[in-house]
């Protein structure tokens with residue numbers, strides 16, 4: 366067959382025309398600069414915000430800054446493998462993590478990849494880590510308690526399923542301990558847990574997982590870990606990955622508890638990568654959108670209404686303060702986003718008051734709506750009594766001759782403080798909490814030595830379980846303290862105390 370030369374030319378032209386149709390030139394770009402876990406990429410005109418980008422050597426990144434002539438990307442892998450001029454490909458997907466029951470009992474990194482040496486994670490789908498939080502119309506107010514098993518919290522600062530309660534305090538004041546005890550207490554309560562470790566030491570996370578295993582709590586828990594040795598970008602996305610895993614369960618109608626330990630380090634990681642991305646620094650050198658960083662995260666915790674499955678995510682973010690300063694930038698931000706805070710005090714902690722909860726500065730704005738009636742009835746005056754006690758305590762330091770009324774308040778306050786002490790890994794049921802506070806509030810222990818109180822209460826519980834189990838059952842089943850039960854309880858405690866003293 367004869368083909369004329371001008372036909373060949375037109376054929377080639379046609380081919381070139383079609384070819385340029387098939388390949389989107391803006392699907393690939395090239396690295397301009399790279400370092401500190403950040404790459405600047407030229408040529409990705411159409412890239413989406415938060416889109417996953419593929420770099421050579423199996424390194425992935427995420428588009429963070431969409432500038433006019435370049436894209437600033439954070440890298441999730443070893444940046445020393447990447448060089449200037451390397452090809453970067455779009456993936457047309459935002460960053461996603463695997464979700465579902467296959468994650469229970471597992472420790473994963475911020476990308477949902479297993480790091481516990483237990484092999485592949487089984488999952489049938491993934492979810493994007495950024496998502497708009499459920500709207501107001503799909504939500505419902507909290508109505509079920511999330512029991513922490515910690516007396517001081519469940520009685521005075523109750524948390525409801527779907528609530529966001531901040532745990533705040535200086536370093537080494539027992540913040541993580543509260544979170545872990547709460548996870549341990551969810552055993553058998555149909556609550557799945559996600560613990561997100563951000564910027565902590567590797568060894569701390571390993572120990573924590575061991576503790577959870579020891580208390581049989583890993584079977585309903587997923588740990589997402591981005592330790593201090595990891596790149597800032599991985600620390601930055603860790604909480605979003607965690608809440609994405611939780612959201613899958615919430616949408617299946619389940620209750621989930623998520624802990625972010627801690628968001629101060631998260632803010633620092635974000636500040637690091639923002640500065641490297643050349644975003645302008647604001648107050649305390651944090652970028653201007655640092656409030657949005659945490660608000661869009663915590664807004665994803667909620668209780669869904671029945672029509673949407675009735676699931677919930679309860680969020681316990683943790684913030685570390687410097688020298689008890691809760692008025693610093695990040696603490697005030699997160700305080701204003703959450704529904705209350707549990708404030709831990711170094712002085713209390715060092716004085717042996719553990720958990721070191723400051724009842725005056727701690728508050729739960731919505732949780733009492735979900736509190737069991739029996740706990741509410743015995744605990745209603747607790748906070749005020751402690752406030753009075755602390756006020757008088759300050760005065761009592763100066764004078765020795767106090768009137769009887771003052772002395773009584775001081776003695777009773779000391780008893781209450783003692784009753785609120787609780788060891789780690791020893792969560793108490795709401796029935797036990799009710800009885801212990803009830804015993805204190807009926808002044809059964811005001812005449813005991815302070816160091817006898819724990820022993821007295823432990824003995825009382827054993828006695829009640831032995832001879833008065835029907836009373837405990839009734840409180841457990843009705844969740845209330847009827848006057849009939851109250852009378853019988855007082856009788857029982859009286860008998861026990863008589864035997865105890867003699």
Ligand code: ATP
Nearest residue numbers: 535536537538539540541542543719720787788789
């Ligand atoms: P960091 O700032 O290092 O994260 P943190 O505030 O999370 O510290 P934890 O690690 O929870 O504090 O606790 C500090 C220490 O106090 C630990 O050794 C822990 O075992 C101990 N501790 C915490 N709570 C209690 C408690 N209720 N009873 C006795 N010891 C406790």
Ligand code: MG
Nearest residue numbers: 540541542626
């Ligand atoms: Mg901690």
